[in-house]
Amino acid sequence: xxxxGKVTLFRGTILRTPTDSxxxxxxxxxxxxxxxxxxxxxxxxxxxxVKMMREGAPxxxxxxxVVSGDPSDRRSIITAASIPAKKLGIKTAQPVSMALRTCPSxxxxxxxxxxxxxxxxxxxxxxxxxxxxxxxxxxxxxxxxMSRHCDGEDPVAIATRLKDExxxxxxFTVNVGIGSNKLLAKMASDFEKPDKVxxxxxxxxxxxxxxxxxxxxxxVGKKTEERLIANGxxxxxxxxxxxxxxxxxxxGQKFALQLHENANGRDDSPLETESAEAKxxxxxxxxxxxxxxxxxxxxxxxxxxxxxxxxxxxxxFRASTVSMFIKYKDFTVAQKQCRLxxxxxVTALIxxxxxxxxxxxWDGITxxxxxxxxxxxxxxxxxxxxxxxxxxxxDYYREWDRQYDERKARSKSSx
DNA sequence: TCTGGGGTCCTAGGACCC
DNA sequence: TCTGGGGTCCTAGGACCC
Numbered sequence: 001x002x003x004x005g006k007v008t009l010f011r012g013t014i015l016r017t018p019t020d021s022x023x024x025x026x027x028x029x030x031x032x033x034x035x036x037x038x039x040x041x042x043x044x045x046x047x048x049x050v051k052m053m054r055e056g057a058p059x060x061x062x063x064x065x066v067v068s069g070d071p072s073d074r075r076s077i078i079t080a081a082s083i084p085a086k087k088l089g090i091k092t093a094q095p096v097s098m099a100l101r102t103c104p105s106x107x108x109x110x111x112x113x114x115x116x117x118x119x120x121x122x123x124x125x126x127x128x129x130x131x132x133x134x135x136x137x138x139x140x141x142x143x144x145x146m147s148r149h150c151d152g153e154d155p156v157a158i159a160t161r162l163k164d165e166x167x168x169x170x171x172f173t174v175n176v177g178i179g180s181n182k183l184l185a186k187m188a189s190d191f192e193k194p195d196k197v198x199x200x201x202x203x204x205x206x207x208x209x210x211x212x213x214x215x216x217x218x219x220v221g222k223k224t225e226e227r228l229i230a231n232g233x234x235x236x237x238x239x240x241x242x243x244x245x246x247x248x249x250x251x252g253q254k255f256a257l258q259l260h261e262n263a264n265g266r267d268d269s270p271l272e273t274e275s276a277e278a279k280x281x282x283x284x285x286x287x288x289x290x291x292x293x294x295x296x297x298x299x300x301x302x303x304x305x306x307x308x309x310x311x312x313x314x315x316x317f318r319a320s321t322v323s324m325f326i327k328y329k330d331f332t333v334a335q336k337q338c339r340l341x342x343x344x345x346v347t348a349l350i351x352x353x354x355x356x357x358x359x360x361x362w363d364g365i366t367x368x369x370x371x372x373x374x375x376x377x378x379x380x381x382x383x384x385x386x387x388x389x390x391x392x393x394x395d396y397y398r399e400w401d402r403q404y405d406e407r408k409a410r411s412k413s414s415x
Numbered sequence: 416t417c418t419g420g421g422g423t424c425c426t427a428g429g430a431c432c433c
Numbered sequence: 434t435c436t437g438g439g440g441t442c443c444t445a446g447g448a449c450c451c
Contacts, residue, residue, distance in 0.1 A: 043451095069419065077419050092451095098416045138451050221449050254425070255448090284420060321443095331418080337444065370419090 034146040034155050035271075037177040037185035038127050038162070040119075041194035043140035044080035046172035047119040048109050053171070064088055065107035068096050073288055079111055083194065114415075119170065126166050130158070135182075135271040143182050145271050159197040167195065183218060183267035184209075190216070205265035210237030217262060224251060239263040277378075278315065282323075283307040284372030290329050292367050297326075301354055304373040309347035310408060312375060313401065316382075318343035319375030324354040326362055327370040334361045343379050347404070348397040350375065 040046060044067045049060045064085040069076040076096045085106065090099045099106055120139045128134050133145035150158060159176040167173050177189030178199045187209060188200035200208055215225040217236050227250055233239055239247075240263035247256040261267065283304040291297055301324070312319055323337035336357035344350065354373050362368070391397070 073419095075417085075419075079419085093418075095416065095418050098418080101416070141451080219449060223448060252426075278422085279424095280422070282421065286419060323444095333446085335445070339443070372420090374421095 032147060033180050034150060035179055035182055035185040036127075036130075036144045036146055036155075036159055036162070037137075037179075037182065037189040038123075038142055038144070038166075039175050039177070039186075039189040040123060040140040041173045041175060042080050042082060043119075043172075044111055044116060045082050047116050048112065050119070050171040051112065051115055052109070060107055060109065063107060064090070064103050064105070065109065066090060066096070066099060067109055067111050069111070071096060071108040071110065075286055075288060119172070122170050123166060123172075123174070126169065127162065130162055133271055133273060135273055136275065143185060143271055156197055156199060163195065163197060181265075181267040182269055182271070183262055184265055186218060187216070200265075202265050205240075206237070209265060210235060210240060212236050214239055217259070219255075219258065219262070224255075227251065236263050278317075279378065280374055280376035281308050281311050281317075281319075281378075282372060282374030283311075284325075284370055286327075286370040287368070290367035290369050292365065294364060297358070297362075297368055297371060298355070300371045301358060301373065302351060304371065305347055305351040305354060306404060308373055308375055309345060309350050309401065310405060312378065313345045313405060316380055317378040318345045318381060319350070320377035320379065321375065322350050322353040322357075323374045323376070324357050324361075325372045326358070326368045327372075329367055329369050331369075336361045339377075343377070343381055345401075346394065346397050347401050348393070349391070 042061070045065065046061060048067055053059055061082050062084065063082065065082045066078045066085055067080040068078050074095075074097050078090065078092055078094050078096060078099055081090045081092055081099075085099075085103065088103050090102055090106070096108065116139060123140075124134070124136060124142055127142050127144055131144040131146050131149045135143045137143060146155060146158065155178050159178055163174050163176050173195035175189045175191075175193050175195070176197045177185045177187065177191070178197065178201075179185040179188050180202055184200040184202070184205070188198040191198040191200075191208075212235060213225075214220050214228045214233060214236060215222075217239065220228070228234075228239065231246075231250060233242060239259060242260070244256060244260055247260055250256070251259065285300045285304055287296075287300070291300075320340050320343045321337055322340060323335060325333050325335035327333050338353055338357060340349070340353065350373070358371075
């Protein structure tokens with residue numbers, strides 16, 4: 001992965017993440033690296049299909065189908081779409097209601113997070129058996145460094161064996177992209193799908209990557225694409241040949257350097273084999289219709305505060321910063337954050353700050369579409385600092401949290 | 416047609432200290 | 434009396450990823 005702001009042009013340096021967890025620096029000679037990027041095809045849809053077929057259902061991958069949140073909620077969006085659905089123009093992140101207009105007979109299935117995590121573990125385990133130098137990039141993607149694991153064999157043959165093994169043992173398909181760095185491997189896995197192996201070596205960049213539109217380059221999103229196109233930069237090749245001066249004017253120095261390197265197929269970032277600790281936690285809720293009643297908003301804020309606080313307690317964190325936001329029906333966001341005098345994991349203390357900030361940020365009239373709450377500046381400090389100004393109800397709050405966590409644990413184990 | 420949920424990182428401006 | 438520059442912390446807002 002190429003992390004903006006961590007462009008690693010210092011070969012041979014051991015990098016440390018801001019949390020100071022070690023990052024393994026892999027290549028001895030980065031020119032000879034062989035990196036695979038393995039990407040599950042329509043992951044949530046494929047995984048759901050595998051589960052349904054075990055229960056005797058037909059294969060939903062072969063028909064127009066999608067995975068979404070609650071399908072009865074008109075605000076649900078599509079999390080994953082089958083290839084036949086994509087051919088009809090249905091896209092990930094599209095509202096379900098919109099997809100249904102395109103295809104009234106669309107099959108909609110509900111996601112199952114626990115099952116997805118199981119599928120992910122199984123898929124990662126097979127990848128790891130090909131190389132222990134593995135970076136999990138998301139629930140359905142990983143990189144492996146095959147530089148020392150090819151033994152003179154053609155990487156394409158090995159990648160083909162890997163993808164076939166996953167398909168035959170687990171029942172779902174993957175794409176494998178092969179390149180001399182993570183960027184190229186990731187770009188390659190995005191070529192024709194499903195169940196394919198592609199290479200993108202540095203010497204293939206002009207032929208295979210430069211003709212693609214700028215948006216196909218990793219880290220070029222909608223806004224950057226608009227800006228580039230407005231300046232006549234249409235393809236990755238255009239971007240590669242653009243001088244740093246002009247590019248800096250368009251996107252700023254740091255990002256310009258990143259884009260320039262990447263468009264030329266260069267990326268020295270190492271595989272990060274240890275998963276970094278979380279830096280923030282958040283939860284948000286979108287209402288099925290926009291709300292104006294303060295009681296409803298407060299109930300939602302309470303709900304997300306419980307979720308976030310529970311999760312940091314589970315991971316033994318305390319947070320020093322609380323943030324909250326509200327989103328209006330035109331999608332504009334008002335947000336507020338504040339620093340706590342001491343790090344905490346107590347739901348009530350987090351909620352109280354959020355409530356105070358809600359009062360500052362919301363006029364009490366404008367309808368609200370969504371509320372969210374987050375915490376950051378996390379520590380594992382467990383020493384409780386006593387303060388003269390400690391909330392006298394703290395013991396009560398902690399007991400409330402303890403019971404909440406216990407209920408959560410019980411409901412999880414009984415599932 | 417009407418847009419979820421959960422993350423990461425960057426930038427810019429203001430406050431404050433030395 | 435009037436002025437500097439660097440460093441750090443904080444907040445708000447924006448862009449990107451899956």
